[in-house]
Amino acid sequence: MANPIQDQAEGLRRLLVQDSNLHAATVISGSVGAGKTIAVINLATALVRSGKKVLIVDENASASNLGGTLGLSAHRDLLDVIRRDMAFDKVLIQHYDGFSILPAGRGMRVLNKLNPDDQAHLVDSFGSLTPPVDVILVDAAPGHASKLLSLVFPCHEIAVLVSSQPASITAAYALIKHISGNGGSQRFRVLVNKVNEATEAKKIFDNMARVASRYLSVSLDFIGFIPPDDKLRQSIRRGRAVIDLFPASESAVAFGRAAESLFNWTSEDANNGGMRGFMQSLTRLAGDQPSHSDQHARQSSATIQETRSDHV
Template identity: 60%
Template sequence: MGLALANPVQDQAEGLRRLLVRDFPRIVTVASGSAGVGMTTAVINLATALVRDGKDVLVIDENTGANNLGGTLGLRAHRDLLDVMRRDKTLDEVIILAPPGFRLLPAGRGMRMLGKLGSRDQAHLIDCFARFAPPADVVLVDAAAGRASRLLPLNCSSHEVVVAVSPESASITAAYALIKHISGEHGKRQFRILVNKARTETEARIIFDNMASAANRYLTVSLDFMGFVPPDDKLRQSVHLGRPVIESFPAAASVSAFRQLAESLTRWPYREGENNSEGGGLKGFMQCLIQAGQGSDTNPASAGSHGRREQQVNHV
């Protein structure tokens, strides 16, 4: 049997597709129903694994305080997305280059003000993200735990949402409640599940299967299994060191898991609108967040008060 000849037209089309996808990064929001699941640690190590795989990664951190993603790495963020909204700083001036090699955007204070932006501030912020360069291959969003997150109205079907859960019954209940809230209030129908601290894949699969069955039956929601990370003393030790476990203990059991998760993420099929100019990219993501934030600001007295909104942003 002769060798199959390469199809130059098909190869050219595939190359073009990759170039187009490069302009519209894969955007993944990692959420959890409660604190203590290990979500921030997972985001750090997933981002590091992606960087090691040659990907350009931007991490958006919605959390504030010493235990946020930057603080976990020993970084002090003197600026925030709010400074961009106020026009005090550019997006490039706010972003930090984290030691693992990914870019970090502290956004906790800014996210709280999205619902108060006037039309000119909205356009300014969207334009900042539209011109973001160099473009990222993957954007990971470390959302605040539970309903404290301002990213919950993620009804943009083109963006992925990963819900992190641990084997504890309270964590499973909180994760399911979060999925129920997001799907019921904001119409999100698809989620991916990351099981942290599961001793085996079998245990992780049982947790996922139970959640997926209940979500499908009672919420009409589809869940996909992203993977699991086993409990690992080296992972906990790396947190105390303020470094990714991939760098500190490359032979640790959890490192293999994070590498597999990173590889899996890059192979996810693109959802409708994820890699086009209408819904894809950071511009589309920010448009979605602003629209959701404006929708949640339903006070009639403030709905038409453009000047008051701008004043609130400038005096936070």
């Protein structure tokens, strides 16, 4: 009789051989309104234009999710793959900018309930994607609502999106504390959004990095900042990537640099996870995360005052 656990392990080994060059990054933000989904769309577009095959995993199930932002309707999602109602490639949405979207909002809610057979099926479904992708970008649900926080454990990169607003800084710090304090990454990339000058962005980052190092023993790396220019606002209203509509704009150039920086980071650490790490996290670590968002926010508020004081 087949052993589901052994079968799953064999599936993971096959994926490791096939996709050892895959790079994955989860984009997170501590609160709604930081601009995370817009950032993911533009990072993906920039990576596609640099010759990469990109898959976006969209955890958000609301109307303002990544598909909705682009004016796309998702009639199926990861749950249909889990139930074996739909093949993996039939659930994917192909965007004309060149990246694929996996709607995963409903599917993520049941990952902690999967038996070994369902886990193995999900792993094999991901591995069946042809042609294989070079980069997976995960658009996680905001803050502690995300079921994908388990996916940002050591297997791949974490990009934290933060704006200059004090609430955004506080929420981002609390989320970093939550992830790093629960056996997760001790290294985070930071993209500062909605700031006009590099000096302002660096000031925000430097203060965050100092506080995170002092109180959490966590390392932060700066991957860039995004200015809120008129071209970006126009592209958002039209449901398009600014890189696609206005490639010479300041915001488009900034997203291109951030994507290059993030991909260079993931390339350096590619052997520390790859598809195997992503799949193992998806199937093994997808259980419910403890919900301590209020406690984390209270504990974080005192230390983060050092960061906020320069931006209030």
